[in-house]
Amino acid sequence: xxxxxxxHCTVNGKEREAMIDVRAxxxxxxxxxxxLTSVKKGCEVGECGACNVLVNGECFNSCIYLAVWADGKExxxxxxxxxxxxxxxxxxxxxxxxxxxxxxxxxxxxxxSAVEILNEKRLLxxxxxxxxxxxxxxxxxxxxxxxxxxxxxxxxxxxxxxxxPEKQEG
Amino acid sequence: MYDIKxxxxxxxxEEAVSLLTEHPEAQIIAGGSDVLVQxxxxxxxxxxxxxxxxxxxxxxxxxxxxxTIRIGSLTSFSHIEADTIIKEKIPVLGEAVGKVxxxxxRNIGTIGGNxxxxxxxxxxxxxxxxxxxxxxxxxxEGVRRIPIQDxxxxxxxxxxxxxxxxxxxxxxxxxxxxxxxxYIKYAMREAMDIAxxxxxxxxxxxxxxxxxxxxxxxxxxxxPIPLRAVxxxxxxxxxPVDKKTVDEFAAAVLNDIHPRDSWRAAKAFREHIxxxxxxxxxxxxxxxxxxxxx
Ligand code: FES
Ligand code: FES
Numbered sequence: 001x002x003x004x005x006x007x008h009c010t011v012n013g014k015e016r017e018a019m020i021d022v023r024a025x026x027x028x029x030x031x032x033x034x035x036l037t038s039v040k041k042g043c044e045v046g047e048c049g050a051c052n053v054l055v056n057g058e059c060f061n062s063c064i065y066l067a068v069w070a071d072g073k074e075x076x077x078x079x080x081x082x083x084x085x086x087x088x089x090x091x092x093x094x095x096x097x098x099x100x101x102x103x104x105x106x107x108x109x110x111x112x113s114a115v116e117i118l119n120e121k122r123l124l125x126x127x128x129x130x131x132x133x134x135x136x137x138x139x140x141x142x143x144x145x146x147x148x149x150x151x152x153x154x155x156x157x158x159x160x161x162x163x164x165p166e167k168q169e170g
Numbered sequence: 171m172y173d174i175k176x177x178x179x180x181x182x183x184e185e186a187v188s189l190l191t192e193h194p195e196a197q198i199i200a201g202g203s204d205v206l207v208q209x210x211x212x213x214x215x216x217x218x219x220x221x222x223x224x225x226x227x228x229x230x231x232x233x234x235x236x237x238t239i240r241i242g243s244l245t246s247f248s249h250i251e252a253d254t255i256i257k258e259k260i261p262v263l264g265e266a267v268g269k270v271x272x273x274x275x276r277n278i279g280t281i282g283g284n285x286x287x288x289x290x291x292x293x294x295x296x297x298x299x300x301x302x303x304x305x306x307x308x309x310x311e312g313v314r315r316i317p318i319q320d321x322x323x324x325x326x327x328x329x330x331x332x333x334x335x336x337x338x339x340x341x342x343x344x345x346x347x348x349x350x351x352x353y354i355k356y357a358m359r360e361a362m363d364i365a366x367x368x369x370x371x372x373x374x375x376x377x378x379x380x381x382x383x384x385x386x387x388x389x390x391x392x393x394p395i396p397l398r399a400v401x402x403x404x405x406x407x408x409x410p411v412d413k414k415t416v417d418e419f420a421a422a423v424l425n426d427i428h429p430r431d432s433w434r435a436a437k438a439f440r441e442h443i444x445x446x447x448x449x450x451x452x453x454x455x456x457x458x459x460x461x462x463x464x
Binding site for chain 2: 001003021022023028044045046047049052058060061064066068069113116131132133134135136
């Protein structure tokens with residue numbers, strides 16, 4: 001017997017409603033019901049971070065999050081970072097500029113972790129950034145460029161420097 | 171889609187108890203970082219689930235009037251790590267849960283779920299063993315509290331009777347006051363890895379910081395469930411704060427632990443690591459307590 005539930009949530013700033021199968025993951029809800037395909041299905045067991053989104057401001061791997069739990073929550077995916085004209089955000093631009101994207105499969109998830117960090121509006125050490133970005137597997141870039149893009153955007157937003165540091169310290 | 175037979179959502183502890191009583195086959199799902207993965211792997215496929223994730227009353231850390239630290243079972247690892255009471259009174263617990271999985275896992279994973287799985291490698295468990303934590307369980311008969319050592323029955327099995335759920339973890343004042351602790355996780359990777367061995371030590375020093383008044387040490391993965399190394403504790407009690415005490419304390423853990431050979435690590439290797447990290451964690455705990463090791 002199939003079981004359904006009506007849920008209401010805010011997705012990328014818009015109020016949404018959906019009648020969902022209770023067996024759905026949040027990844028299923030975002031991709032299939034809301035067509036937000038930046039949310040990737042990588043491992044589907046919470047290991048790789050490709051499906052990472054913000055729920056009430058915190059990062060969650062949506063593949064191991066029941067869609068029914070999204071009821072009443074505020075969800076942000078990569079699509080929600082674009083401005084009304086479709087322009088991309090500074091962190092996305094930094095990923096491009098620092099060559100932190102190759103195949104791009106890990107990118108939306110990694111950027112959402114960066115967004116969680118940037119929203120804290122504080123200066124993190126290189127080591128802290130590493131720890132905070134450690135829930136993402138990237139098979140292409142070797143991570144250094146990702147860390148550089150996050151650091152550059154953090155410094156810029158804090159008004160500390162507009163230049164990307166040449167090399168990560170430590 | 172997960173292979174779930176039915177899902178019941180509880181909004182309160184009472185509702186959870188009645189749903190669990192009504193559906194005796196149902197399994198509890200908290201944050202789901204273990205349960206949902208096991209469903210994907212087929213291990214728990216087709217399960218009936220009672221979700222307790224929506225019970226907000228089970229979230230948060232509080233200092234009770236008698237000085238007991240009360241951690242709601244659904245408090246996430248990242249919230250424990252960031253909590254001011256934890257940081258001030260038992261920072262080692264924040265450090266230990268800060269080593270679980272990766273950041274997203276620490277946002278969804280709950281301390282109650284981590285202990286209810288009955289898994290020996292749970293990063294929170296050894297530290298809770300070392301703090302003499304009390305597990306609070308609520309069921310059809312009301313609330314009962316038992317020491318964490320009694321809560322773990324065997325690998326994968328904890329003392330939860332039909333209709334019961336874990337609602338809190340309590341650390342009494344006498345267990346934490348005056349103690350300082352340190353946790354060491356030995357694993358291959360810094361993130362997203364399971365401990366090959368976890369060791370949590372806390373000590374209480376005398377007024378003049380020269381004598382070990384009390385020492386507690388607990389391991390994860392040194393046996394099928396987390397365990398205390400009691401002979402090591404006895405070795406250290408009442409002894410002077412010096413290098414010799416550290417060495418004898420560390421060597422004594424071999425009387426208490428019984429790790430096994432597995433593809434992750436050999437028994438002999440685990441025993442070696444157990445002695446080394448016991449010494450290091452003990453040393454660090456003593457230093458944090460203001461002791462000087464000459
Ligand atoms: S797809 Fe969710 S963590 Fe890999
Ligand atoms: S860019 Fe290909 S996995 Fe990260």
